[in-house]
Amino acid sequence: MDLKNILAQLDAANEEDTERLLQQYNRENTQTFTFDHKEETLRIKLCERVLTVLGRQVQPTCQKTCLETLRILSRDKHVLAPVATREGMLILAGMARLCTGQEDGDDQESPQGFAQSQEEERVVVEALKCLCNVLYNSPAAQQVSVDVHLDRGLCANLRTARTWQHEVGLFTLRLLFLLSALRPDVRGILRSKLHAVKLLTEVLEHTLNVNWVGPYEAACPGPEVLPLPAEKNERAMEALKALFNLTLSEARNEEDHHQFRLIAAILRHLLMLKTETEEKTEEAHSHAVNLLNNLPVSCLDVLIDVPVQGGVDEYGGKNMEAVQVLIDFMEIRIDKGSNYKEGLTPVLSLLTEGSRCHREIRRYIKAQVLPPLKDVKNRPEIGTTTRNKLVRLMTHVDMGVKQTAAEFLFVLCKESVDNLLKYTGYGNAAGLLAARGLLAGGRGDTEYSDDEDSDTEEYKSVKPFINPITGHIEEPMPNPIEEMTEEQKEYEAEKLANMFVKLSSNNVIRPMGVRPDGTLAPLEETLCDPPEENPDSDSD
Numbered sequence: 001m002d003l004k005n006i007l008a009q010l011d012a013a014n015e016e017d018t019e020r021l022l023q024q025y026n027r028e029n030t031q032t033f034t035f036d037h038k039e040e041t042l043r044i045k046l047c048e049r050v051l052t053v054l055g056r057q058v059q060p061t062c063q064k065t066c067l068e069t070l071r072i073l074s075r076d077k078h079v080l081a082p083v084a085t086r087e088g089m090l091i092l093a094g095m096a097r098l099c100t101g102q103e104d105g106d107d108q109e110s111p112q113g114f115a116q117s118q119e120e121e122r123v124v125v126e127a128l129k130c131l132c133n134v135l136y137n138s139p140a141a142q143q144v145s146v147d148v149h150l151d152r153g154l155c156a157n158l159r160t161a162r163t164w165q166h167e168v169g170l171f172t173l174r175l176l177f178l179l180s181a182l183r184p185d186v187r188g189i190l191r192s193k194l195h196a197v198k199l200l201t202e203v204l205e206h207t208l209n210v211n212w213v214g215p216y217e218a219a220c221p222g223p224e225v226l227p228l229p230a231e232k233n234e235r236a237m238e239a240l241k242a243l244f245n246l247t248l249s250e251a252r253n254e255e256d257h258h259q260f261r262l263i264a265a266i267l268r269h270l271l272m273l274k275t276e277t278e279e280k281t282e283e284a285h286s287h288a289v290n291l292l293n294n295l296p297v298s299c300l301d302v303l304i305d306v307p308v309q310g311g312v313d314e315y316g317g318k319n320m321e322a323v324q325v326l327i328d329f330m331e332i333r334i335d336k337g338s339n340y341k342e343g344l345t346p347v348l349s350l351l352t353e354g355s356r357c358h359r360e361i362r363r364y365i366k367a368q369v370l371p372p373l374k375d376v377k378n379r380p381e382i383g384t385t386t387r388n389k390l391v392r393l394m395t396h397v398d399m400g401v402k403q404t405a406a407e408f409l410f411v412l413c414k415e416s417v418d419n420l421l422k423y424t425g426y427g428n429a430a431g432l433l434a435a436r437g438l439l440a441g442g443r444g445d446t447e448y449s450d451d452e453d454s455d456t457e458e459y460k461s462v463k464p465f466i467n468p469i470t471g472h473i474e475e476p477m478p479n480p481i482e483e484m485t486e487e488q489k490e491y492e493a494e495k496l497a498n499m500f501v502k503l504s505s506n507n508v509i510r511p512m513g514v515r516p517d518g519t520l521a522p523l524e525e526t527l528c529d530p531p532e533e534n535p536d537s538d539s540d
Contacts (some may be wrong), residue, residue, distance in 0.1 A: 001025065010049050018053055019143045020439065021061045022069045031522050035076045042174050043079040046171040054091050060119035063095060067126035074133035074442055083134050089148055092134070098153030099294050120141035126172035149195060151179060151186055158199035162206055166231045173203070175239035180245035197259055204266050207236045216261050216302045218269040227274045235268070235282055240287040247294040259424055260295045264302040267292055271325045285329050289347045297357045304360060306322055323361055326351060327368055327386075334389045340401045352408045359449050366412045370423050373459045380424050380471040385425060394428045406432035415444030424472025431442035433518075440518035 006021050013021060021518055027047075033044065050066045070240075071090075082088055108112075131150075143359045145151075154176045161169060167267045176196070180187055190196035204210070208228070211219040228236070239363065253261075267288045275281045290298070304318040326347060332342040355362035381391040393405035410432060413419035416439050420429050432441045467474045481489055503509045514525030 001028070003039055003046065003306050007042060007045055007049065008142035014247045015053075015058050015062050015515075018058075022050070022065045026065065026068045026072060028528070029072050030071065030167070033075055035079075038074075043076060044082060045074055047079055049084040051088055051091060054095065055087075060117070063123045064119065064126055067095065067123065067434050071126060071130045073138060074130055080134055080141065083130075084138045084144060086148060087136075089141060089144045089150070092127050093148065093150060093153060094129050094445040095123055096131060096153075097124050097127075098150060099156050099523070121168065123319065125165075125167045125171060128168065129423070129505065132171060132175050132178060135175065135182065142179075145179060146183060146186060151176075151196075154179070155190070155194040155196050156200055158196070158203060161203045164235075166235070167202075169235050170231075170238060172237060173242060177242040177245065178204065180242055184375055187249065189532045190250065195245065197256075200239050200302055201244070201259060201263055201266065201353055202238050204236060204243075204270075204462050207232050207239065208270060210266055210269055216265040217306055218265055220306070221272055223335055225273075227270075227276045228284075230276050230280070231276045237284060237287050238292055240284075244287070244294060250295070251390075254485060257296070257299075260299045261302050262297055264292065264299045264384050268303050268306070268322045270320045282329070285325070286346075289326070289350055293346055293353075295540065297353045300358060300361070303354075304358070315367075315443050318360045318364075320360075320364050323354075323364055324368075327365060331386060331389075332395070334386075341398065343399055345404045347402060348404045348408045348480055349366055352404070352411050355408075355411045355483075356446055362412060362414075362448075370412050371411070373422065376459065376462055376466055376472050378472055381428060384535055387468045391424050391428050392515070394431070395426060402431060403435070410436075410444065411446075414448040415446055417441045417443065421468060421471070423471070425467075426469045434520050437517055437519040439520065440516075471499055483497050506530060 001021075004023075006025055007090060009021055010018060013190065047070065047425055050070050054066050054070075055065060057450070070083070074083065083092070083481075125456060135145060154172060157172050160178075164172070176190075180196075213219045247260070270288050271285060273281075273284075275284060303322040304320060306319040306321075308317070308319045330344070330347045330351065335338075336343065349383050351361075351365060355365055369390065371387075381395075382389060390405050390409055394402050394409070396405070398404040406429065409422050409424060410429075414424065417429075417433065418441065420432075426433075430439070438444070462473055466472060484492070500509075500511075504511060511523035514522045515521050515526055
């Protein structure tokens with residue numbers, strides 16, 4: 001039906017006719033996501049009419065139909081002015097049963113905790129969906145949400161999570177995620193005044209069926225445990241996304257430390273779980289990795305301080321099940337071959353910091369990723385091992401990807417340049433070494449245990465023949481100037497020098513040198529730098 005006709009009939013329509021007209025509009029536009037610009041004014045008027053109906057006392061079926069219409073209209077960010085007002089947002093918040101007026105810190109129950117009919121439940125769900133769309137598409141609505149304390153209503157509803165119908169819980173959590181993502185200024189209030197981190201942690205505990213057997217130890221799910229149902233997995237991921245936003249802050253206290261260790265234990269439990277599909281399991285693990293990156297690195301010991309059971313990976317008395325899951329997840333993301341920035345770098349960063357601060361984690365990962373060298377006939381970047389794949393990433397076109405991969409391998413080598421070059425070759429490592437001022441060799445700043453890395457006999461026997469630039473044994477190459485006369489050699493040398501001069505004068509290349517501190521600098525500067533005095537040298 002034409003939108004003009006619908007608006008004309010709505011003016012004189014009763015509740016039953018209003019519901020019929022809007023249902024027809026909804027059926028015709030349920031899959032509409034792009035709208036005709038010419039009808040923008042008409043859609044704004046329809047928004048106003050729908051809000052007017054919702055402001056009256058009408059039956060739940062009519063409310064639901066109006067909200068469905070508003071949800072369709074809210075896909076168009078240009079027609080949201082009538083909704084993005086105090087009155088409009090309060091109407092939607094009321095329909096969603098969000099107690100925006102209650103004082104923060106009160107323990108009273110949200111209306112969602114009371115018994116509702118199926119129709120009333122659908123009204124709540126549709127209102128929450130509308131709020132999600134409106135909040136996402138309208139900065140004005142975001143500001144109004146802050147003004148009417150939508151955060152208080154959301155946190156009040158978190159307290160009733162055990163009674164949630166699935167979609168009510170899902171869109172409550174999604175709305176909290178959107179609010180905390182789009183309004184960073186609200187995060188501090190959610191953390192400190194409304195205790196949202198604690199409430200979301202409790203939501204995760206309930207959703208993931210966590211059974212505590214120790215202060216930071218959840219009962220390990222056995223092989224007979226069924227996969228996490230899809231609905232619970234959906235809610236868990238929304239809670240993880242909201243927690244990610246709320247744990248971005250650097251400001252932390254002693255109470256936060258306990259809460260973060262609790263979260264780390266829940267995330268370990270999540271890493272041990274399977275969902276109904278491999279794709280959903282990977283997605284859940286991705287959110288777990290993102291959140292683990294926000295926690296203080298000292299909390300990562302929770303991942304390995306769990307009693308070791310039969311058949312479980314153990315290293316130095318520590319349980320490495322969760323670490324192995326993270327390694328497997330890293331390999332999956334590497335093998336995808338795309339979207340490394342968002343998909344791979346978070347888990348690489350997590351494993352890097354875990355290895356830097358926890359000796360057992362580093363030693364276990366190194367045994368998996370950089371086992372003792374035996375075959376050095378091929379270049380380090382050629383092959384199908386995890387080491388080969390990571391070395392290839394050290395020369396990736398994306399600066400963030402290659403830096404993260406190089407830093408991971410560097411930490412596994414205890415930030416020893418000699419150790420790193422053994423596994424990667426100088427050519428692959430040059431970018432990292434230049435950035436860290438280690439082109440002349442040495443170590444990074446982190447102190448590591450003094451346990452020694454032992455080379456295999458195979459490696460020791462061929463070490464003198466390995467090309468340090470490429471990191472492998474090369475076949476002897478014929479000497480191109482062996483058959484030349486001295487005059488030919490001089491001619492080729494001059495020709496090469498002239499080529500370098502031309503490239504340099506045209507700024508195609510810039511000759512560089514290495515300063516005494518190991519950093520790169522223009523060649524003319526390094527030639528002028530006086531050499532560092534050696535106090536131990538003898539003077540004549």
